[in-house]
Amino acid sequence: MSVRLILLLSHALFALGVYGVLTRRHAIGLLLSIELILNAAALNFVLFSRAFGHVEAQAFALFIIALAACEAVVGLAIVIGLARHAHTVFADQVDLLKG
């Protein structure tokens, strides 16, 4: 069981998530990318929990999943609100507020 390898994988997942956040234009696409980041973190926790035999860390991963759900709910609600009031779902068209 290569900790290093899985770690590298989580890093990659994290970096890909970040890339997605930076490039995805659709707001929901951005949320998807954020799920990648959260998954990368959760993967880390599980990995280290296994390595250290740490129970709380695994619980941490559990909480991450729960929070990801919450974040998704709120995020999607906001996107729907945006679509309703701003008539767009593209994050880069949201530029009324600036300066």
Next chain:
Amino acid sequence: MKQGRGSCRAATPPAVLGLVGLRAGGGVPGSASPAEAILSLGGLLVLLIGAWARGHRPALTASWLTLAAGAAALWSAPVPPASSPFFGLILCDPFSLAFRWLALGTLAIVLLLASASRELAAAVRGECYGLLLLLGVGLMLMAEANHLLMAYLAMELVSLSSYVLVGFLRERRSAEAALKYLLFGALSSGIMLFGMSLLFGLTGSLAFPDLQAAVAGTGGPMARALLVAAALMLAGLAFKISMVPFHMWTPDVYEGAPAAVTALLSVGPKAAGLALLLRLLEALAPLWASLSPLLLALTVVTMTLGNLVALVQTNVKRLLAYSTIGQVGYLLIGLAVHTRVGHEALLVYLVAYLFMNLGAFACVVAVMNGTGSEALEAFRGLARRAPGLSLAFAVFLLSLAGIPPLLGFVGKFLLLGSALDAGEVALAVAAAVNSAIALYYYTNIIRLMYFAPPAQAEPLSPSPSPALRLALGSCAAATLALGLWPGPLLELISRLAVVRLL
């Protein structure tokens, strides 16, 4: 300060200390945070009432009762010098107690603003109050967190509630602001979470005391990795407190959000975020030598950027957003010097900032209620249309600018002093220069209110509601009275600013 502290210690505790229940004796685990429990239950109750009852009055009443009960609980709870209930997940010490009171105070004033604000639709006010209370719980827990998991959860509770509150107005700018806030916050907290996971991987512990022990004595690639983890974690907290360069959401979100929510965001999460940042820095104290220069630099950059960009703003909420960034820069001084004096100054300035900034937002709410506009031009000639309001606003602005004898001056005085005390002369000079820059945009509003002729002559209508007057009056009274007699406050805080220092 040192001598002052010495004499304080020698003296018997004055009566004020009885108020915060600094009594000896350990509390039973689980009963140490009844205030949070009351607020949570109250928040859920208010949400229920808000969903079922007609109008927002019942929800408002319930919210006030909850707040009162929470305050009573906080008042009466025995707080030993430090206890770690819930298996060390949270830490109840005087320091966190101070922040809990700050959170309660913020909530109370914001509740006044929210109930008086005309822009919040009546239909959703009940939910709004409930979410405010839950957010308050998050703020308190942030200040108390003693464990990475608690810290993360508390921050997410605050964040998610704020996202929702920001988007509460059913209009484009509000939705925009909510989206920006959400995306920015989600990315930041994601990065922070990843940092936490790395930190855990590197140390094998999640609780702050264990972290401190594990971090101590590291070097080489391990220290390097720890620093990278710390940098990632910084992103989340810096986002919360609008520290440059994680500040960019601030103006946009402040402008789009309902004014009452902006008021909350400008104080509550800042205070709690600073508390958590301080705790985290405690946990990573062995790395302090590496973190300190960065923190100092970011402090200067934060205040400078905030103040510079505030100069060219035309929207009052946006202006106050940049002003907040500048103020956070000042607050960070207390953190960056990392001395006891600095922590005391930080607390004092937070108290000052709470009153003066919330007061300023109360004025903004009043003007928005009257004119429907949040442009700076709406303040033109306000002194003739609403003299009391203008006077109060002038007091808040001057206090923000650090003009004596207002409370903001006392705080700034101590912050600058802590910088000099720590030998950070450049930091103090930078802060002083920034104060001069900041003066421009604060006085610019005063200029508009007092020197410019009003666009229309009749008094502002509607004049501020009783709730708003209460908020204005209490903030102004506190700003002035505590500015004139800061003694008891300083006394109190010198007892509360007890953070374990290494």
Next chain:
Amino acid sequence: MTPALLWIPLLPLAAFALLITCGRRLAPPVAGWVAVAALAASAGATLALAEPVLRGQRLAVRWAWLSAGDPRWALGLAVDGLSWLMLAVVTGVGTMIACYSIGYMRGDPRYPRFFAYLALFCASMLGLVLADHFLLLYACWELVGLCSYLLISFWFEKPAAAAAGRKAFITTRIGDAGLLAGILWLAWAGGTLQFDALAGLRETLSHGLLTAISLLIFLGAVGKSAQVPLHVWLPDAMEGPTPVSALIHAATMVAAGIYLVARTLPLFTPESLQVVLAVGLLTHLAAGTVALTMTDIKRVLAYSTISQLGLMMTALGLGAAALAMFHLTTHACFKALLFLGAGSVIHATHEQELGRLGGLRRAMPWTAAVFLIAAVSMSGVFPLSGFWSKDAILLAAQHDGPPWLLGALLAGAVMTTAYVFRLYLRCFHGAPAPHAGHESPLIMVLPMAVLALGAAAVGLAGSPWLAHPLLHLLGLTQIHAGIDVPILLWSTLAAAAGLWLAWSVGVRRARPLPAALRPLGTRLYTWAANKYYVDEWYQRLIIGPYLAAARGLSRFDLRVIDGAVDGAGLAGRALAVWKERFDRLVVDRLVNGTASAVRLAGAGLRWVQTGIVHQYLLVVVVAVVVVSLVLK
């Protein structure tokens, strides 16, 4: 005796206070009589002091002023022979002139104010004379300057009068600054400012220091006594009422410089006396030539005054303080008389241009008579007053001065007679001018008569026949005064030559020079008639550059200092934002100042805030990367 000492300046001061506060409620002649009475009383008090002073007593009174302990900063009055003589001149001439003014100023809308100023002047002048201490002397020195200013520009509706007053004040103040510097230096180096202690300083102070201090003091005298190069104010001062010219700008105030040098002569080293001599002689001759060419009565007299003051300065340069004071006394009489006579003419004809006057002898016999006495006295004709004092100076020049000095002074004497008789002849003789004059009222004639008596007889005090009571008064032992026949002859010759010149050139307009020299003569004449272009040079070299500097600095202040400090002080930030509201200058300044950097920073950082969330997020990620890399 001490109270009498105090009364001398206080009486005119009281008159001033009375006149300035409720002068307008007094009937016009009453105001005049108040002043006359005060001055006469002062004169009486002075006379009362004569006896002890002649016995060689020095009366003094002193009190603390700027410091309770330090005697340097005390005030005091004292009278000795020197000051008594000056007192007598001031009170005597002053009383006469005040009397004369009652008639001369009749009908003036600011009649009481005139006498108020006159009284203040006399009080200050008396204070100056009585001061036994540099501090009080300087204070009164300034005050007489002020009165001179007020009186010159008394008819301030005339722009020329207003400008002349200012010119007088500022020009003399240049000299005063030198005097002040000298006083400061003396206070520090000598540790005393008492006049009676000056002699002791000669031993204690170094030679160079004494020279410097004495020259600075002399600078004050140069300004006050209108010596070259600070003489330019006096001719312009003739814009004032004629009695003022007589009192201040002929008899008393301008003589204060002479008095000052005479008083502080112990401080003067041989080197500084050389300077005094040179300045005096230059003034004497240069002003004499200018006086020859002037066509305005009063200006002729003004340059004549400058010239005579130069003569006194020359005497001082020879170290002969007593002679200078002697000439000062006689000069006060005849020059005041000349001015009063001229005033009488002006009063009668409202004309002071020589070309439009003539033949007034018949219409104004009294005036013509006294004018003639004064002219003769000034020409130094035996045995009138002027002869004694001038002769004494010539004698001293012969004894103590370089050989050419006597010749130069004789040339000066020729010119003196020439210009004064040119004046007299063209005013009172020849064809009557269109302005039919009339004799002045008694109140004006009477004082003239008294002064004529003085102009004729005061000099006798210095004659050997009266056993030199004057020199006795001045406490001198070594004297040159007396009748020295060669000198007597020389000076009579000079007077005759002057008379001939006045007649042939001044009145008959003969051309004495051979044709070959005529262009040179014309050029010299043009130079002199234009006062050697001194005013023009001053305009070009001093006033012009000064004003230019003032304006330049003002612009500098507005643009550079303001701009730079604005920038540094970040106030410029404000100006930038309010650029629509404020003038372009402000903006221009900003562009150059540091403020522009601040402004650009603000605007630039604002531009970063694009509102596009992707860019924000990119900033976050980049920041995290950078922070991670930076942390060490």
Next chain:
Amino acid sequence: MLLTWLLACPLIGMLVVLALPKTAVRAIRAAALLATGFALLLSLELLIAYQPAAAGMQFVERAPWIPPLRIFYHLGVDGISLPLVILTALLGFLACIASYSIAERHKEYFALYLLLEVGMLGTFLALDLFLFYIFWELVLVPMYFLIGIWGGGRREYSAFKFFVYTLAGSLAMLLAILALYFRAHTFDLLELAAAGRTFELGFQQLLFLGFFLGFAVKVPIFPFHTWLPDAHVDAPTPGSVLLAGVLLKMGGYGFFRIAYPICPAAAMGFGGAMACLGVINIVYGAFVAMAQTDFKRLVAYSSVSHMGFVLLGLASLTPEGLQGAMFQMVSHGVVTGAMFLLVGVLYDRTHTRELSAFGGLGARVPVYAGFLIFFSLASLGLPGLSGFIGEFLSLVGAFGVWRWQTVVSLLGIVAAAAYMLQVIQQVLLGPLNERWRELPDMTLREGLSLAPLLLVTLGLGVLPLALLEVQDGALQRLIAHVVGAR
């Protein structure tokens, strides 16, 4: 309790004014006049009860204020502050009389005016550095409003400029105060003065620099003076009077009370620089004044020039120099205050301050002309009037120490005559400008507000010892303190 009552007078007055209805203009004015009048009476009582011979502070009051920081409510006067307190009370009262010409927003005006007086008095009375700073800044805000609301011309700009300049300077001072506190752990000025002597030179120099910046802006010292012409010109008349009469003195007083005692070695070291700045102020101010065409601006620049003498005298650290500097402050306060009142009188009638717009007024308004000539002469330093004493003593003091600077500053004396006579000539002399054919002379109220100043100017000029004796002891001790610290 005398000093507390002195402070309380205007404060109570302010509260009364605030309690009165907006429309009760007469009552508001009367309340303000009474408050300032009582303050003046109390200050005179202070003068009577003051014992010049006694050493140290008198009428001291000390009570804990902010115990955790060891900050005290600590008041007291000595020979340095007493004359300035009286000056403040006097000008405060007279400018209050002059404030009758304020035409709008009376309630706000008088409330701010009285607050300003509290700040000014407090600045001179405070013996606690923190308290001093509070009062110092307290002055700023009302003055900002007075200029910004009731001023003329570019009032907003001027008010802002005044505010920012002064505050920027104050911030430098604040840093110095803080550095001092964290070194000495006290704000007590007397303790600090004792402690200051023990500081090493480098620290003293830094402190001095901080204080210098704060005070230099207020004095103002070249090149920090550019706020002054704008603020003076655009302030309402009473504002200008207090600005020139009192606010500038706060800077000078700061040097006397704080910068010099606390940083003696640095003060000695910077003496030459201070003297040079003084000379620059004198000559530069005088030259720039000469080029002004606006009456008020000219007087403003003359202030720059006059305050240079304060610096010069201060830099000498001789008894005469310090006496002269203090005297000059008082005298300048009285004389320039009166000059601004006179400008205001003229401006109220003609609504212009352009010097070239006047001419020949001397015949039309003789009483006004008399006052103007009198105060112009006092301003140009005529002996017998107070201006001379201050300048003379400053020069005397400085001459022995900074010879060439003093000699150069004599240039300023000549130039002062030039610009002041220029004013007289342009306003009063020459043919009457027909525009002002019907110009009325001064009213009784205006005369009453000027007459006391005239008497003080004359009295101080003739009997300077009355003031000099009050100052003497304190100044001697200051010199002993500073010079003895070497």
Next chain:
Amino acid sequence: MTFALLLLAAMVLAGAVWVVTLRNLFRAALSLGVVLLGVAGLFLLLEAEFLAFVQILIYVGAILTLVVFAIMLTARLQGTPGTAASPASRQRVGGALAALALFAVLAGATQPLLWPEAPPAGAVPLAALGQQLVTRLILPFEVISLVFVAAIVGAIAIASGPPGGARPR
């Protein structure tokens, strides 16, 4: 074991790349499902069966469903088909560089370290996890419930249609 690991890694990576690059949002969402399943597999591999179970249940079952719903809903609100390709971003290069730099920093920091090998029998037993959740972690448990309530109430408040049209102004 290693093979399974590599397979899952490839699956996760491929899925992640699709999530962030596919123009069609609907497909991207489905790709996220692939990633989530891959991660669940990794959890299994790490002997965290319960977590894998939760991952599939909550993530794939609930969140992904929600996302797909939202995509459809917003598409309807927008009036465009939910499967439409979204246009390319303008900061792909910048984003890629930043992400790459981040990866490099992270890898550079963690790869040089000596990581402990997981003990063969160090898996966290499910019972221990459960016990922890109701004892030591009772507070987070309570807090997460608050977060749930806040999120759901807030989401309803934001996303629900306007009760009476626009804001009362």
